[in-house]
Amino acid sequence: QLQLVESGGGLVQAGGSLRLSCAASGRTFSRYVMGWFRQAPGKEREFVSAITRSGSTTFYADSVKGRFTISRDNAKNTVYLQMNTLKPEDTAVYYCAADFYRATLTTREQNYDYWGQGTQVTVSS
Numbered sequence: 001q002l003q004l005v006e007s008g009g010g011l012v013q014a015g016g017s018l019r020l021s022c023a024a025s026g027r028t029f030s031r032y033v034m035g036w037f038r039q040a041p042g043k044e045r046e047f048v049s050a051i052t053r054s055g056s057t058t059f060y061a062d063s064v065k066g067r068f069t070i071s072r073d074n075a076k077n078t079v080y081l082q083m084n085t086l087k088p089e090d091t092a093v094y095y096c097a098a099d100f101y102r103a104t105l106t107t108r109e110q111n112y113d114y115w116g117q118g119t120q121v122t123v124s125s
Contacts, residue, residue, distance in 0.1 A: 001025075001026070001114075002024055002025060002026045002028075002029075002032070002098055002100075002113075002114040003024065003025040003026075003114070004022055004023070004024050004025075004096050004097070004098060004114055004115065004116035005022065005023050005024075005116055005117070006020060006021070006022050006094065006095065006096050006116045006117065006118060006119040007020070007021050007022075007023070007119060008020040008021050008119060009094060009119030009120045009121045010120075010121070010122070011122045011124065012086055012121075012122070012123055012124070013123070013124050014086060014087055014088055014123055014124065014125055015085060015086065016086050016123075017082070017083060017084045017085075017086065018083045018086065018121060019080060019081070019082045019083070020036070020080065020081040020083065020094055020096075020119060020121070021078055021079075021080055022034070022036075022078060022079045022080070022081075022096030022116055023076075023077060023078050024077045024078065024079070024098065025077070026077070029074055029077040030053055030054075030074040031053065031100060032053065032098040032099060032100055032114075033050060033051070033052060033053060033098070033099040033102060033103070033104070033105060033106065034050065034051050034070075034072060034079040034096065034097070034098055034099075035047065035048075035049065035050040035051075035096070035097045035098075035099065035106070035107075035112060036048040036049045036050070036070060036079075036081050036094060036095070036096055036097075037094070037095045037096075037097060037109065038090075038092035038093065038094045038095065038121075039092055039093050039095070039118075040089075040091060040092040040093075043092075045095070045109060046061065047061055047107040047109075048060070048061055048064055048068065048081070048094070049061065049064065049068060049070040049081060050070070050105045050106065050107065051070045051071070051072055051079065051105075052103070052104070052105060053103065054074075055071060055072045055074070057105065058070050058105075059105045059107070061107075063089075064083075064090075067083065067084050067085045067086075068081060068082065068083050068084070069081070069082040069084075070082075079096060081094070081096075083121070086121075086123045087123060088123045088124065088125050089123075090121060090123050091121060091122050091123050092121060093118040093119065093120050093121075094118060094119055094120075094121055095115055095116055095117075095118045096115075096116045097109075097112035097113075097114065097115045097116070098112060098113060098114040098115075099111050099112045099113060100113050100114075101113070
């Protein structure tokens with residue numbers, strides 16, 4: 001069992017920055033591909049970013065490319081999402097997720113085995 005807990009969400013003005021953290025339990029964190037997803041009211045959950053086990057490769061949705069940066073610290077069992085130049089359309093509940101079975105990056109929700117409870121990010125105009 002892997003437990004994920006997100007933190008760092010909050011209210012920020014457009015153009016501001018936030019850094020989300022996802023702390024994981026367990027002894028095999030480095031075995032997991034990690035991803036971030038988000039869900040806005042009335043919208044389906046969408047892929048945001050993912051990072052490989054070692055952190056050597058990352059991938060981003062077009063909507064956040066150039067503004068968001070995903071990273072991980074396997075020694076601390078934590079994955080991060082640095083969000084810069086935030087826009088109102090970034091407002092959503094952000095979830096971190098872990099994929100145990102695939103070594104390569106994936107954007108598919110069904111490939112992720114564990115999910116956090118989410119943290120709210122609200123960007124005002």
